[in-house]
Amino acid sequence: MFLKFIDELDFVSSCRRYKLGLWQCPNFLFLVMAMITISSMIGTNYIARRYDDETVTVISVSLVTALIMIIGGFIIRGVEKIAEANIMKSEFISIISHQLCTPLSAIKWNLEVLETEKGMGDDNKLTPKQLIFLKNIEKSNERMLKLVNDLLEVIRIDQGRSVFVKEKVSLVQLTQEVIEDLGYLKAAKKVIVNLRDSSPLPRVFIDPKKMKIAMENLIGNAIKYSEEGGEVNVILKKEKKKVMFIVEDHGAGIPRYQHSQVFEKFFRSDNASRYRTEGVGLGLYLVRAILKNFSGEIWFESEVNKGSTFFVSLPIVDR
Amino acid sequence: MNEQVKRKILIIEDDKSLQNALSEMLAQEGYETSCALDGEEGLQKIKDEKPDLVLLDIILPKKDGYEVLAEIKKGEEKNTPVLILTNLEEVDNVQKALDLGATTFMVKSDFSLKDVLEKVKENLK
Numbered sequence A: 001m002f003l004k005f006i007d008e009l010d011f012v013s014s015c016r017r018y019k020l021g022l023w024q025c026p027n028f029l030f031l032v033m034a035m036i037t038i039s040s041m042i043g044t045n046y047i048a049r050r051y052d053d054e055t056v057t058v059i060s061v062s063l064v065t066a067l068i069m070i071i072g073g074f075i076i077r078g079v080e081k082i083a084e085a086n087i088m089k090s091e092f093i094s095i096i097s098h099q100l101c102t103p104l105s106a107i108k109w110n111l112e113v114l115e116t117e118k119g120m121g122d123d124n125k126l127t128p129k130q131l132i133f134l135k136n137i138e139k140s141n142e143r144m145l146k147l148v149n150d151l152l153e154v155i156r157i158d159q160g161r162s163v164f165v166k167e168k169v170s171l172v173q174l175t176q177e178v179i180e181d182l183g184y185l186k187a188a189k190k191v192i193v194n195l196r197d198s199s200p201l202p203r204v205f206i207d208p209k210k211m212k213i214a215m216e217n218l219i220g221n222a223i224k225y226s227e228e229g230g231e232v233n234v235i236l237k238k239e240k241k242k243v244m245f246i247v248e249d250h251g252a253g254i255p256r257y258q259h260s261q262v263f264e265k266f267f268r269s270d271n272a273s274r275y276r277t278e279g280v281g282l283g284l285y286l287v288r289a290i291l292k293n294f295s296g297e298i299w300f301e302s303e304v305n306k307g308s309t310f311f312v313s314l315p316i317v318d319r
Numbered sequence B: 001m002n003e004q005v006k007r008k009i010l011i012i013e014d015d016k017s018l019q020n021a022l023s024e025m026l027a028q029e030g031y032e033t034s035c036a037l038d039g040e041e042g043l044q045k046i047k048d049e050k051p052d053l054v055l056l057d058i059i060l061p062k063k064d065g066y067e068v069l070a071e072i073k074k075g076e077e078k079n080t081p082v083l084i085l086t087n088l089e090e091v092d093n094v095q096k097a098l099d100l101g102a103t104t105f106m107v108k109s110d111f112s113l114k115d116v117l118e119k120v121k122e123n124l125k
Helices: A002-009 A011-018 A026-050 A054-115 A128-158 A171-181 A183-189 A208-224 A256-261 A283-293 B016-028 B039-049 B065-074 B091-099 B113-123
Strands: A167-169 A192-197 A204-206 A231-239 A242-249 A297-303 A307-315 B008-012 B032-036 B053-056 B082-086 B104-107
Touching (some): A026 A054, A054 A128, A054 B016, A054 B113, A128 A283, A171 A183, A171 A208, A171 A242, A183 A208, A204 A208, A208 A231, A208 A242, A283 A297, B008 B016, B008 B039, B016 B032, B016 B113, B032 B039, B039 B053, B065 B082, B065 B091, B082 B113, B091 B104, B104 B113
Parallel strands (some): A192 A231, B008 B032, B008 B053, B053 B082
Antiparallel strands (some): A167 A204, A231 A242, A297 A307
């Protein structure tokens, strides 16, 4: 605690980290203001004792107040600069992501043409080996597209510009579809995914497309952070006035000291890269943002090397 | 298939490789395709060629997709289905296109060519 306080006093390094000049750096200015406030209190006390004339005291207090206000102005400008940099960073990511979308979509569509029978010309079918390499390109491209789409979705949600088309949906079929779509991941890690649903499951009011993104991230994570040959359980059930969607794995787990950061943007647990080097830490942030839109809730239990269980609850719209 | 041969589709898209893939796939399905690289060329071709359906990008040189859409809806070809094909998925963009009278809105990075084909078939019935 004390060390942390001392750390925060080291304004030179924190200003350098923000890439700001000394007189634009809120940490430094705050320290200057604190020093002026303290010395002005002592000074006022001294002047008040020394001089009987009240005017002197009033003038000196006014001067110090003006000085503090000026420094306050500097601090506000410093904070504004950091806020502006933050906006510019988001815009930059948005522009780059949009720019990447077109060529990535073009690669996807052109590959699709190649894979059609007529794409290669009438007698010029792809050999099985060529098809494998083509599939490799396709998979890498899909990965890039997913990353770019996740980034864009995060920006859209942050700006309140994401499209949500809600309808009454039963989660059973949606979950089955998601598990099927993750087939490539299951196969790569030889992980078994069990779906246990207690049907008939009441319907919930959600955007199926967005819900799929959330489910894909949760089940995908469970597979990714499982040991090879492991098992993942997906459970759907009714609980009071909610539908519960639970994903349970027996894999890496999240260290206790990082539990509070799990849903933060760009969070990756310290032990994550031992299991998987890919990933930028947007998944769970996105999941929570999406669920919030459906009045849903998410929480988890996790222990290192024992696994994680994520619980999602969504309000029931009919009986 | 025979009945489809006569169906003409205009693709207004400034990215050549997207345009190529789209028109190849549509041609394979028996459609006649025509392409425009910018909004003005697109509008001219709508007048000259009277396509049965238009695939329209939003970010285009000279005239953007919204302007093209607005002009189509004001002109003689106002009943031609216009399918938006873009990567701008923000709610304001989608709403603007639909308000201007777009038939449907597709996001390139989400849709496979097969999905696009399905939407084309659906709207040519």
